Amino acid sequence: MTYSLRVNNDLDVATLVDLAQQAERYGFDQLWVSNDLFLRSAPVLLGVLAAKTERIKLGVGIMNPYSVHVAEIAMMAATMQEATGGRFLLGVAAGSAEFLAWAGIDRPRPLARTAETVTAARVLLGADMGVDEVRGPLPDWFGPLSKLRVPPVRPVPVYVGAMSPMMLEMAGRLADGVLPLLYPPEHFPNARAQVLRGAEGAGRSPDELDIPACFWVSVGDDVAAARLAMAAKIAYYGPSFAPYLLTRAGLAVEDFAPVTAVLEREGLEAAARLVDDRMLALGITGSVAEVVERCRSLRASGATHLSFGPPLGPDLRQAVDMLGTEVLPALAAGVAGGTG
Structure with a gap:
């Protein structure tokens, strides 16, 4: 590897x-x-x-x-x-x-x-x-x-x-x-x-x-902080992803409209808190065990x-x-x- x-x-x-x-x-x-x-x-x-x-x-x-x-x-x-x-x-x-x-x-x-x-x-x-x-x-x-x-x-x-x-x-x-x-x-x-x-x-x-x-990854002992770090990145970039890639995660560009509206009105931190689990799945987030599990899945593929x-x-x-x-x-x- x-x-x-x-x-x-x-x-x-x-x-x-x-x-x-x-x-x-x-x-x-x-x-x-x-x-x-x-x-x-x-x-x-x-x-x-x-x-x-x-x-x-x-x-x-x-x-x-x-x-x-x-x-x-x-x-x-x-x-x-x-x-x-x-x-x-x-x-x-x-x-x-x-x-x-x-x-x-x-x-x-x-x-x-x-x-x-x-x-x-x-x-x-x-x-x-x-x-x-x-x-x-x-x-x-x-x-x-x-x-x-x-x-x-x-x-x-x-x-x-x-x-x-x-x-x-x-x-x-x-x-x-x-x-x-x-x-x-x-x-x-x-x-x-x-x-x-x-x-x-x-x-x-x-x-x-x-x-x-x-892939994007956010790993940490504090899983909530790791999720927030990934959420901030997804809130900023997610709406610009190609629709066919978002479809792979069960998402559409329209799903990010509330996130984008809050981003423009209240800033990145507030927008990041609207990023849900489906959006977070665009990257790999969480504890060491969670990161290892998804990496093993990639290796298996x-x-x-x-x-x-x-x-x-x-x-x-x-x-x-x-x-x-x-x-x-x-x-x-x-x-x-x-x-x-």
Whole structure:
């Protein structure tokens, strides 16, 4: 099994370094840092982490081709691969149209643009393929001079952040890995099937792809506090989820109307208190035992990589400590004992 953590780029440098070193000690295989607009720069944060860690792989999740050109994305990734000694992972996606609009950036042709970006980035970053083996579309400008003058020390794996069926299939055709955001986590078998459908159509083996089950988790000794931390995240983001994903949890966009109204009128804390159990099921919330149970269910459905994402818990350091010292050992014991 592979285990990873995903954290937001709102964390200050000292906190992030502490969490990364904590995760490395506990045996997490990867740490992904988001690169949401108007927060801290993930490439800068990851540059610091490269010098402060030794083993754990470091990923940026995600860079988009609208606010940064793919040539510059590839430059950053190649340099990070050098700085980390080959531990860097590049996540790309179309990004959020709403967030990009904050910077006055349009997002045309998200599927086609992301496919071009994945293909160009993999070629620039040393993927082992000849011209005849390039599976995806390249941008119009890409030509003989489109190459890094300082290539990476080894190929950089390129992951796609995806939720929609078409984006997941494209990732299966073109990428090294996929970051399927799962709301609810039990959507994983469907997301995996969509990725593998794309891989099969491109004549690829499933073994060529890393497909984490990427979910939100909130774990803590104080279960009520853990639920409230998850509820706040769901109150803020839940109404923007794709309707077909909400359906998987027995929900509809309309169910969030009262939550959104209170959010706008009274603020996030009041809105979080309206999040019910069906909504909370969009993530994994509760005690160590509850988290382990749902993680085992994901593993039984075919997940070989579990990726724990924010909020993680009401207390970030304590949550990572609980995941590392209690959840991971329990899951490892289940594998050793042959249980689900």
